[in-house]
Amino acid sequence: MPELPEVETIARKLRPDLVGRKIISADLRWNRTLALPSPGRFKQQIQGQEILDVTRRAKYFIAQLSDFHLLVHLRMSGDLLIKDSTIRAEPHDRLLLKLSDGRSLVFNDTRKFGRVWLTSQPANILGKLGPEPLGEDFTATWLHNALHKKRRQLKPLLLDQSFIAGIGNIYSDEALHIARLHPLTISDSVTVKQAEALHAAIRTVLNEGIRRNGASFDWVYRGGEFQNYFRVYGRTDEKCPVCRTKIKRILVGQRSTHFCPNCQKSR
Numbered sequence: 215m216p217e218l219p220e221v222e223t224i225a226r227k228l229r230p231d232l233v234g235r236k237i238i239s240a241d242l243r244w245n246r247t248l249a250l251p252s253p254g255r256f257k258q259q260i261q262g263q264e265i266l267d268v269t270r271r272a273k274y275f276i277a278q279l280s281d282f283h284l285l286v287h288l289r290m291s292g293d294l295l296i297k298d299s300t301i302r303a304e305p306h307d308r309l310l311l312k313l314s315d316g317r318s319l320v321f322n323d324t325r326k327f328g329r330v331w332l333t334s335q336p337a338n339i340l341g342k343l344g345p346e347p348l349g350e351d352f353t354a355t356w357l358h359n360a361l362h363k364k365r366r367q368l369k370p371l372l373l374d375q376s377f378i379a380g381i382g383n384i385y386s387d388e389a390l391h392i393a394r395l396h397p398l399t400i401s402d403s404v405t406v407k408q409a410e411a412l413h414a415a416i417r418t419v420l421n422e423g424i425r426r427n428g429a430s431f432d433w434v435y436r437g438g439e440f441q442n443y444f445r446v447y448g449r450t451d452e453k454c455p456v457c458r459t460k461i462k463r464i465l466v467g468q469r470s471t472h473f474c475p476n477c478q479k480s481r
């Protein structure tokens with residue numbers, strides 16, 4: 215499932231292809247891909263819009279248009295790519311936006327969980343998100359205070375997009391391992407030093423993920439190589455890269471969670 219680094223990778227890759235192009239028309243091939251507005255309104259409103267910028271917020275891909283924002287959430291299996299407009303649509307292509315340069319921006323989504331919004335009020339969708347972990351608002355002091363306002367286990371708290379945005383199963387397991395924190399640690403027991411370590415670890419894994427063009431593990435996304443550098447995620451029974459203890463896998467709120475029982479002791 216794509217997380218912050220994978221969406222950031224897509225946005226960076228597509229930006230030079232998209233900025234300055236106009237959207238000529240929309241071919242919506244599966245109506246439920248569209249969260250907002252209605253299909254008829256969408257096709258009418260997006261026609262003739264110029265793409266001014268391409269950004270990302272949390273796991274949302276954002277194209278800023280002349281009058282609207284186009285938001286895409288890839289969810290389980292979504293992917294965005296540029297294709298020549300003369301190439302026939304593939305079975306899992308859900309939305310094709312024909313561009314002024316003869317190519318198309320294609321949203322492909324095998325499992326159909328991905329969603330697209332066209333709105334002039336992006337804050338209505340993005341406003342509930344917690345701070346951006348690579349942004350200035352996310353500091354070690356903020357994290358320590360925020361952890362102490364909750365009494366929740368660290369792993370599900372890190373996955374909660376209203377607490378901190380953009381982190382999913384892979385990057386939370388990796389960050390907790392670097393910070394040497396057990397995934398079931400209760401948030402308000404985390405010390406200042408541990409919060410500093412977790413803050414640094416979150417940034418380290420996200421930046422490393424971006425540097426390696428994201429992870430291709432368990433996802434259609436092609437070209438990322440961060441999966442070759444996982445410390446604990448998906449490495450059940452393999453040796454911890456720090457202490458050689460066997461990595462354990464447990465279920466936390468239905469999500470598989472990987473950790474080193476020696477480096478990440480529960481207290």
Ligand SMILES: [Zn+2]
Pocket residue numbers: 454455456457458459474475476477478
């Ligand atoms: Zn270890």
